[in-house]
Amino acid sequence: xxxxxxxxxxxxxxxxxxxxxxxxxxxxxxxxxxxxxxxxxxxxxxxxxxxxxxxxxxxxxxxxxxxxxxxxxxxxxxxxxxxxxxxxxxxxxxxxxxxxxxxxxxxxxxxxxxxxxx
Amino acid sequence: xxxxxxxxxxxxxxxxxxxxxxxxxxxxxxxxxxxxxxxxxxxxxxxxxxxxxxxxxxxxxxxxxxxxxxxxxxxxxxxxxxxxxxxxxxxxxxxxxxxxxxxxxxxxxxxxx
Numbered sequence: 001x002x003x004x005x006x007x008x009x010x011x012x013x014x015x016x017x018x019x020x021x022x023x024x025x026x027x028x029x030x031x032x033x034x035x036x037x038x039x040x041x042x043x044x045x046x047x048x049x050x051x052x053x054x055x056x057x058x059x060x061x062x063x064x065x066x067x068x069x070x071x072x073x074x075x076x077x078x079x080x081x082x083x084x085x086x087x088x089x090x091x092x093x094x095x096x097x098x099x100x101x102x103x104x105x106x107x108x109x110x111x112x113x114x115x116x117x118x
Numbered sequence: 119x120x121x122x123x124x125x126x127x128x129x130x131x132x133x134x135x136x137x138x139x140x141x142x143x144x145x146x147x148x149x150x151x152x153x154x155x156x157x158x159x160x161x162x163x164x165x166x167x168x169x170x171x172x173x174x175x176x177x178x179x180x181x182x183x184x185x186x187x188x189x190x191x192x193x194x195x196x197x198x199x200x201x202x203x204x205x206x207x208x209x210x211x212x213x214x215x216x217x218x219x220x221x222x223x224x225x226x227x228x229x230x231x
Contacts, residue, residue: 004161031217040127042207042223043162050217058218059119090161094217106152107219109161 003027004110006091012116019078021113023091030096032074033107034058034066037088046089049074050096081117089113120145120212124222131198132230139225141208142190150211151184151191152219157204165206166193198229 007022023032034046045058047066055066063085067075074093078085092107121144131137143151152167168175168182168191175182179198184191195202205226209219 033218035221040223042124043221045218045220048218056218096217105217106164106167109163111161 004091004093004108006089006110006113008113009111010114010116012118013078013081014118015082017078017081017117019081019115019117021076021078021089021091021115023074023076023093023110024072025074025091025093025108025110026072027093027108028071029093029108030071031094031107032068033092033094034064034074034076035090035092036060037090037112043090046076078115081115083117085115086117087115089115120148120210120220122208122210122220122222124208124225126225127223128226128228130228130230133198133200135198137193137195137198137202137227137229139193139206139208139227140190141192141210141222142188143210143220144189145210145213146186146189147213148210149214150219151182152209153182153193154207154209154221155204156207156224162207195227198227200229200231203227203229 004025032049035043049055049068065077091110094107095105124141149170154162155165156162181194205224208222212218
């Protein structure tokens with residue numbers, strides 16, 4: 001059974017603080033993702049990583065960075081938290097498989113971190 | 119980039135009735151279309167998916183249909199039950215061979231007992 005865990009369920013930070021959100025998966029998945037979930041906006045991709053130290057920007061990378069030093073761990077960093085980054089953050093992982101045109105596989109989500117920036 | 123539109127945003131049905139949620143996508147190269155269910159306070163979980171070489175897929179009370187020509191796909195839930203109440207998200211792969219998905223904005227389904 002795939003397990004994706006996130007370091008905190010709830011987090012309250014002050015404006016300007018550096019914030020680290022951690023995600024760990026235990027199924028040896030190559031791909032990991034960070035999403036932001038806001039009411040009425042669905043799930044928006046912040047960053048994607050397809051291997052250790054490899055990353056790609058998603059749709060809303062501004063104000064965020066990521067780190068993937070180990071295969072099982074993917075960190076999202078808010079360099080200087082702002083109130084408009086108050087949101088639910090979801091991490092996900094998926095297999096890479098053999099690639100090719102049928103490369104997409106199920107994404108397994110973590111429980112989410114509700115971040116409030118005051 | 120890929121754009122996925124999802125309708126309706128909210129849907130209320132009587133228990134036992136059917137529910138249909140529709141999505142359209144913009145990238146004709148998209149070839150993987152999953153549907154996720156998110157219960158209140160829980161993580162999204164895959165309930166069914168379809169690849170573009172298939173027109174329809176069923177799993178008990180849930181079915182998904184895909185019309186590649188029109189670039190739309192739909193989720194059908196029959197004999198709805200209160201435990202079907204949740205937010206449902208459709209998604210499309212960002213072209214063929216992409217690991218990334220673009221999600222719709224979600225549909226909040228309420229099943230009234």
